[in-house]
Amino acid sequence: MKDNEVLVKVEGLSKKFCKDLKTSLWYGLKDLVSNIKGNKGERKLRSKEFWAVKDISFELRRGECLGLIGHNGAGKSTLLKILNGLINPDAGKVIMKGRVGALIELGAGFNPILSGRENIYNNGAVLGFTRKEIDDKVEDIIDFAEIREFIDMPVQNYSSGMKVRLGFAVAAQMEPDVLIIDEVLAVGDVRFKTKCFNAIEELTKKCAVIIVSHSMPQIARICTELILMNKGEIEVYEKQNLGPAIEGYYGIVGNNKTAEIGSGVVKIENILINRQSGKTFETNYNEPLSVIVQLSGNANIERVSIRLTFFDVEEKPVAQISSKNDQFDILSSDNFEVKIDLEHFFLNIGTYNLHLAVHEINDLNKEGEVLHIIRSVARIEVKGNSYYAHAPCLMKAEWSQ
Ligand SMILES: Nc1ncnc2c1ncn2[C@@H]1O[C@H](COP(=O)(O)OP(=O)(O)OP(=O)(O)O)[C@@H](O)[C@H]1O
Incomplete structure (x- = not known):
């Protein structure tokens, strides 16, 4: 693959949610019928609906690290889930090239009744590696995660920190072309978090990284560009000078009560x-x-x-x-x-x-x-x-x- 080719291309991505479950189920049923009839997805908001992600477009090349920042509920995780194919958008498209490593929800992608080691093999297989290739990586993954003692224990008995360790180690060591990391890293202890940020900095040389974090010093250190999201929309998209996006974030979440x-x-x-x-x-x-x-x-x-x-x-x-x-x-x-x-x-x-x-x-x-x-x-x-x-x-x- 070329050095700085575009690995992620997102165009006009939008996703709406409904504030109440009953109405949401009713709309879901109506949409199903209308889809069967061949009608296109409804783009306008109906009563009680809101845009969790609205009209997001960006491109990301190998060697670039995009930070997604914004207030709680700004739509960052929803955007990551669409990128990772976990939820379907209502409008827009995502083009993703190469192998995608993702750490989105705590324990997502792991089978809780299987051991850490078995889960490494499962994840590797999903990413297209052969058993032999995974054999070559498994020790590095266990070493990175620093959970050797517990690697043959079912993942359901892991602590949150251990799940994050294993999840990050798998995502990072499986040679991803695109690496998607949500705020879950915050669960790890300070030393492991720093180790992950250092690893992401190294990985960025070889892949495209999209990361959500509320830690501005870390975001400022590793990201080459930033998107500040506000109520589902892009408020600031900065590629050169990250300052305005970070300032914008603090403007939204900052507290200066006397x-x-x-x-x-x-x-x-x-x-x-x-x-x-x-x-x-x-x-x-x-x-x-x-x-x-x-x-x-x-x-x-x-x-x-x-x-x-x-x-x-x-x-x-x-x-x-x-x-x-x-x-x-x-x-x-x-x-x-x-x-x-x-x-x-x-x-x-x-x-x-x-x-x-x-x-x-x-x-x-x-x-x-x-x-x-x-x-x-x-x-x-x-x-x-x-x-x-x-x-x-x-x-x-x-x-x-
Ligand atoms: N499955 C869902 N059904 C309905 N609403 C949802 C669903 N998932 C997310 N939302 C809503 O969409 C909005 C965006 O949520 P999202 O989790 O993407 O925000 P976020 O920016 O990641 O927030 P945080 O910083 O707290 O993680 C929120 O209002 C949330 O309540």
Whole structure:
């Protein structure tokens, strides 16, 4: 087969479902009769029906890895099931070339009463391998799955993680031309998941991969292109710069609700970013950033610390600025203001939530009582020309040779 030939071609794929079972069965019966009469499938929605997948088209070549992302219920799994032939579309077509390896539903494709080893032989036979060819692969599959101890036990007694291990090992080791992987990988432990992502990266050189995941760092690492799905439709299809699709995903699933805790004895009254107040701020990567925190104090508290923590949209802390760490003493009074200036803002292009924390500094010069913490006090959107999705922070260095 040619190096970068198109292995998957999807044109105008649509699938509708019905929200209620009774109506769905009734429509199914009506469609059956109408099909027998030779009428084409109904493309319009009837009462209680909705498009789970609507008008999806794309092409994928050997060497490409397509990430499907989107909110729960966006239609990703339905699309994968159509691609793998598990369900029929209502409209559109799929052309798939070569051997297809798929890991779609936990335990799907395995016969529960057969052992892991017997299932490997079954799957291999379905994919067109001879017994001898499977003999040559079986040890590698068992090694990859790391379940040698349990390989002769019926699959129905496997844990979810063991099923994923076996499923991925079979899909990946059977020399697929097209590899389809759904979110099931999330069930595996962190080490095995990383091993799978590394294997997918290797496999992409030889095949076309379609993967569904909610883990943006992993998606950004292995995918060459992304489709952001929203309510069954393509919202963003990016091939060069994956940033807009990832940002779009966070825009749909992100949560930036403000929450407050603390005694409030010293209280954050207002915050200005680049001299402006509000909730959402825009800045450019590498530009200066100024934060002014306005507070109201109390005579009982003399000194406080202020901590600014930037969280990414997955709620992971990615950067922190702390008056304590910078050994800056903040003296509290009735109403006071603290100015924090950053010469360069090094966070990568993306959206961040700023959490602000004010603690009392006690006699031992340690952070004591929580005075006021505001989670997601501001949302900062960092703009820029290029997007490097691997790391949240893009530092600048002095280079020499
Ligand atoms: N067999 C079915 N009958 C009726 N509705 C269905 C069926 N399968 C899926 N759906 C509906 O289709 C929509 C798309 O579901 P799908 O599982 O494809 O979403 P998804 O993007 O994979 O979500 P998740 O991220 O939660 O896995 C959902 O509203 C779901 O309830």
